[in-house]
Amino acid sequence: MLELSHVYMKFGGVMALDDVSFKIQDKSLTGIIGPNGAGKTTIFNIISGVYSPTSGRVYYQERDITPLKAYQINRLGIARTFQNLRLFQRSSVLENVMTAAQNRYINSYSETFWGDIKPATVREPRSKYTFWEAISHLGRWKNSEQKLRSTCLDLLKRVGLADRAEQAAGTLPYGMQRRLEIARALALSPELLLLDEPAAGMNPEEVFELNDLITGIHKYFDLTILVIEHHMDLIMKICPHVICIDFGAKIAEGTGSEIQNNPKVLAAYLGTEDEEEF
Amino acid sequence: MKRNIFLIAVGIALAFWPMGGYQEGIIILMCINCIAAMGVSILTGFTGIFTLGHAAYMALGAYTTAILTVRYEIHYIPAIIAGGLIAVLVAWLIGVPTLKLTGDYYAIASIGLGEAIRLIIENWQSFTRGSRGFPGIDPYTTRFLAVFIFIMLAIFTFNMLESNLGRELKASRDDIIAASLLGFNTPRTRMKALIISAFYCGIAGSLLGGYMSFIQPSMFDMMKSTELTAIVVFGGLGSMSGTILGSAAITLIMEYFRDISQYRMLIYGLLLVIIMVFRPEGLMGSREIWDLFKLKIRRRVKNNA
Amino acid sequence: MAFTFTTLIQQIINGLSLGSVYALIAVGYSLVYSILLFSNFAHGGFLVVGGYACYYLLTQWGYGVSISMLGALLASGLVAVVTERLAYKPIRERTPITLYLLIASMGVNIVIENLFVVTVGGRLHALPRSTFPTGTFNLFGGVTISASDVLSLITAIIFLSALQLFLSRTRWGLAIRAAACDIKTAGLMGVNVTFLISLVFFVAGVLAAVGGIFLSVRYSLYPQLGNITTKAFVAAVIGGLGSLPGAVVGSLILGLAEMLTAGFISSQMRDLVVYSLLVIMLLISPSGFFGKKISEKI
Numbered sequence: 112m113l114e115l116s117h118v119y120m121k122f123g124g125v126m127a128l129d130d131v132s133f134k135i136q137d138k139s140l141t142g143i144i145g146p147n148g149a150g151k152t153t154i155f156n157i158i159s160g161v162y163s164p165t166s167g168r169v170y171y172q173e174r175d176i177t178p179l180k181a182y183q184i185n186r187l188g189i190a191r192t193f194q195n196l197r198l199f200q201r202s203s204v205l206e207n208v209m210t211a212a213q214n215r216y217i218n219s220y221s222e223t224f225w226g227d228i229k230p231a232t233v234r235e236p237r238s239k240y241t242f243w244e245a246i247s248h249l250g251r252w253k254n255s256e257q258k259l260r261s262t263c264l265d266l267l268k269r270v271g272l273a274d275r276a277e278q279a280a281g282t283l284p285y286g287m288q289r290r291l292e293i294a295r296a297l298a299l300s301p302e303l304l305l306l307d308e309p310a311a312g313m314n315p316e317e318v319f320e321l322n323d324l325i326t327g328i329h330k331y332f333d334l335t336i337l338v339i340e341h342h343m344d345l346i347m348k349i350c351p352h353v354i355c356i357d358f359g360a361k362i363a364e365g366t367g368s369e370i371q372n373n374p375k376v377l378a379a380y381l382g383t384e385d386e387e388e389f
Numbered sequence: 390m391k392r393n394i395f396l397i398a399v400g401i402a403l404a405f406w407p408m409g410g411y412q413e414g415i416i417i418l419m420c421i422n423c424i425a426a427m428g429v430s431i432l433t434g435f436t437g438i439f440t441l442g443h444a445a446y447m448a449l450g451a452y453t454t455a456i457l458t459v460r461y462e463i464h465y466i467p468a469i470i471a472g473g474l475i476a477v478l479v480a481w482l483i484g485v486p487t488l489k490l491t492g493d494y495y496a497i498a499s500i501g502l503g504e505a506i507r508l509i510i511e512n513w514q515s516f517t518r519g520s521r522g523f524p525g526i527d528p529y530t531t532r533f534l535a536v537f538i539f540i541m542l543a544i545f546t547f548n549m550l551e552s553n554l555g556r557e558l559k560a561s562r563d564d565i566i567a568a569s570l571l572g573f574n575t576p577r578t579r580m581k582a583l584i585i586s587a588f589y590c591g592i593a594g595s596l597l598g599g600y601m602s603f604i605q606p607s608m609f610d611m612m613k614s615t616e617l618t619a620i621v622v623f624g625g626l627g628s629m630s631g632t633i634l635g636s637a638a639i640t641l642i643m644e645y646f647r648d649i650s651q652y653r654m655l656i657y658g659l660l661l662v663i664i665m666v667f668r669p670e671g672l673m674g675s676r677e678i679w680d681l682f683k684l685k686i687r688r689r690v691k692n693n694a
Numbered sequence: 695m696a697f698t699f700t701t702l703i704q705q706i707i708n709g710l711s712l713g714s715v716y717a718l719i720a721v722g723y724s725l726v727y728s729i730l731l732f733s734n735f736a737h738g739g740f741l742v743v744g745g746y747a748c749y750y751l752l753t754q755w756g757y758g759v760s761i762s763m764l765g766a767l768l769a770s771g772l773v774a775v776v777t778e779r780l781a782y783k784p785i786r787e788r789t790p791i792t793l794y795l796l797i798a799s800m801g802v803n804i805v806i807e808n809l810f811v812v813t814v815g816g817r818l819h820a821l822p823r824s825t826f827p828t829g830t831f832n833l834f835g836g837v838t839i840s841a842s843d844v845l846s847l848i849t850a851i852i853f854l855s856a857l858q859l860f861l862s863r864t865r866w867g868l869a870i871r872a873a874a875c876d877i878k879t880a881g882l883m884g885v886n887v888t889f890l891i892s893l894v895f896f897v898a899g900v901l902a903a904v905g906g907i908f909l910s911v912r913y914s915l916y917p918q919l920g921n922i923t924t925k926a927f928v929a930a931v932i933g934g935l936g937s938l939p940g941a942v943v944g945s946l947i948l949g950l951a952e953m954l955t956a957g958f959i960s961s962q963m964r965d966l967v968v969y970s971l972l973v974i975m976l977l978i979s980p981s982g983f984f985g986k987k988i989s990e991k992i
Contacts, residue, residue, distance in 0.1 A: 159570055160570075161566065161570070180569075180574075181566075181569040181570055182569045182570070182572050182573055182574050182575065185569075185570055185571065185572040186572045190570075190571075191570055193567070197564045197566065197567035198564075198567070199559065199560055199563040199564060199567070200563060201559075201563060201627065201675055202556075202559060202563065206556060206559075209556060210556040210557070210559075210560045210571065211571045211572075213553040213556065213557075214571055214572040214573065240552075240553075242554065245548065245549055245552035245553065245554050245555075246545040246546075246548050246549045246552070247545070247548065248390075248393075248548045248551075248552075252552065256551075256552070295571070299571065299572060439793055486977055487973070487976070487977065490976060490977075490980055493732075493733070493792065493796075494976055494980040496793075496796075497733070497931055497972070497976065498972070498973055498976045498977075500924075500969075500972075501928070501969040501970070501972035501973040501976070502969075502973055504924075504965065504969045505966060505969040505970055505973065508965050508966040508969065509966065511962075512962050512963065512966065611924070615797075615800050618797070619797055619800070619801075622793070622794075622797055651808070651811055651812055652808075652812060654804055654807075654808045654811070655804075655805060655808035655809065655811075655812060657804060658800075658801045658802070658803070658804030658805035658807075658808060659801070659805055660801070661797055661798065661800060661801025661804065662781050662798050662801035662802055662805065665781070665785055665794045665795075665797055665798035665801065666781060666784045666785055666798065669785065669788065669789055669791075669794045
């Protein structure tokens with residue numbers, strides 16, 4: 112489903128990614144682990160099109176997406192969350208989700224100037240009305256908006272935020288903001304979901320709930336998930352397949368127990384004996 | 390829906406309430422200022438693009454309409470629409486290269502663009518009569534016309550903000566990277582906002598020409614552009630009702646001090662500083678006026694329960 | 695207008711002279727920008743204060759040229775400091791959004807300009823002819839240099855070198871350069887940030903006053919004289935906001951561009967060329983020739 116092939120990323124003189132290649136199977140739940148600063152988020156930034164790699168290719172469903180822009184990649188069905196939350200703070204929780212849900216461009220990235228989606232390429236448009244219907248509130252506006260609103264409320268119920276729908280997103284507690292980010296990404300009905308450190312800053316109890324949420328989403332929405340974490344425990348619990356990154360290079364790949372017993376991984380996390388002397 | 394009926398009622402009152410010529414003038418000026426401010430508010434308050442050059446789009450509208458009605462004797466209604474459309478066209482031409490600038494840099498570029506447009510109008514003497522101004526415009530801006538256009542555009546604006554386009558603009562204002570990763574073509578989002586705002590300013594300029602009967606490039610200088618942005622900030626960034634209230638308030642205040650005209654600008658400058666120092670979030674913050682009522686009702690419900 | 699070698703040389707001299715005045719003003723803009731990251735449009739107001747202070751000290755109170763100028767520099771510097779304390783400090787302590795500072799600075803500019811309109815009136819004032827040497831030198835082929843051209847060039851060089859020495863050789867200069875990199879860290883390292891910002895505004899005000907005096911000699915004195923600082927602002931952007939060498943280079947480019955346009959195309963096109971240069975520069979490189987590029991972490 113997703114393949115990175117010999118990806119290099121250079122920032123100035125620093126090699127952030129050094130020949131990274133891996134494949135993700137369709138409908139799988141894969142984890143990427145690695146110490147802080149290993150280049151995990153850079154991988155996400157390259158997949159989602161925020162950066163384009165210095166060299167190397169990214170393939171999604173057999174298609175080369177390396178030259179595409181972020182919004183085009185998103186419209187092919189890849190959604191992501193952010194390590195440092197990027198919610199629309201002033202908008203309400205519901206509005207955050209609606210903003211995403213109105214954009215369901217599956218396998219297509221064309222639109223007319225006013226954002227009217229070219230109909231043939233859309234599976235199930237939730238918010239389809241023209242600019243003129245939008246400013247006059249005539250025609251399909253009312254129906255579309257109502258449908259959009261109810262789908263989004265359903266989604267909020269799934270992540271346990273339905274009773275907070277009208278609250279401004281920035282005023283939510285931290286753990287809930289993380290859930291909202293996941294809900295917002297899900298509203299795009301992605302086929303591949305990238306979760307960037309979803310457990311960062313959470314207490315153990317919240318992490319436990321998050322585990323359930325992620326595995327639940329994986330089953331219920333039937334999609335492919337790629338999770339970044341630097342806490343090994345979370346990844347080991349939920350991900351059948353794990354990739355380990357250190358200093359921008361892939362050092363190991365395999366099942367959880369394989370990774371846990373890999374000497375290179377242990378060295379990356381605990382430091383080798385040479386390093387310990389310093 | 391309730392809001393639109395309220396706006397129409399206000400419109401009928403403004404348009405048909407019997408009043409003297411002086412008051413009529415103030416109403417017309419208020420409508421014109423509100424239209425321009427709504428345009429800038431869409432761009433600055435709702436899309437987060439700061440501009441210090443939007444008076445140029447007013448100039449384009451004013452000159453287009455003036456030249457079409459006086460020189461080519463076209464009826465004023467198509468001429469006003471043409472004024473808005475020319476502003477849109479120029480905004481689009483300008484926006485393609487410049488909208489990739491973000492933050493302060495777009496604001497600085499807009500100073501340059503605004504002044505450049507004004508200077509081109511000033512130097513194109515054979516067509517625009519240059520800096521001496523363009524006299525003899527038919528006074529087509531009646532109170533009814535100004536109020537009608539203002540109310541119509543206000544309804545469109547509020548409706549637009551409650552649609553997918555409104556959410557798209559706000560998303561790119563709050564976090565442009567998150568917006569692009571939710572599938573919004575953000576350069577195009579910014580372009581949409583610029584084009585709509587240029588249309589509003591163009592229409593406002595056209596109406597201003599018909600109200601004053603005389604236009605001059607110096608009416609649309611950087612001072613005027615700053616005034617537009619300042620009004621939007623005064624009303625509250627991200628509050629359309631705040632923009633309208635702020636614009637109406639500033640028009641009235643400036644009108645009140647008309648007799649002591651040399652103190653007018655002094656007061657205006659002081660007002661800008663005082664607002665920035667004491668209430669930088671503006672009159673309304675980022676709420677709309679009916680949000681305040683909702684809040685009150687909810688509080689009352691809570692108290693009763 | 696025919697292209698002649700004489701005109702070319704003449705316009706280059708005029709351009710350098712104008713550019714040196716711009717440089718004095720633009721460096722002030724850039725200095726404030728490097729610390730507080732906003733474009734201080736009240737700079738034009740400081741300049742007008744300097745011009746009027748010099749005028750009144752010379753004509754009404756009859757002081758000598760050097761004392762009047764010194765007074766003008768002080769007056770302008772003080773107005774800058776007071777402006778910062780009264781208007782900008784409360785804003786920057788409350789919010790990191792620099793737009794509010796920008797609008798407030800425009801407000802201050804309008805206030806200062808109109809204070810002079812209300813008190814001394816909008817008419818033109820001229821500094822007494824005896825203030826500056828007025829002779830002209832004839833060079834080869836009909837090129838003339840006026841004494842005030844030479845004087846403005848020399849003054850600009852003296853003041854800008856002094857500024858450079860101050861920034862590179864003194865403790866407070868070092869503190870200012872540190873704050874330009876990162877004002878919060880500089881504060882944590884024990885720099886008195888409030889005093890430092892006042893100092894920066896004082897220096898910017900002094901430089902604005904020098905520019906103001908030269909501009910009032912060149913064009914005579916009126917309340918809207920400060921509007922000319924928009925061009926110095928453009929020069930600062932072209933050089934790269936926040937960079938002092940950039941401000942100087944940008945000013946000289948702008949002065950030359952303006953005078954060459956006036957000499958070979960038409961003087962009405964001067965401003966158009968200025969603003970076109972601004973937009974073109976921003977499109978090619980928003981941070982100008984010397985500005986620092988800022989990128990966001992995702």
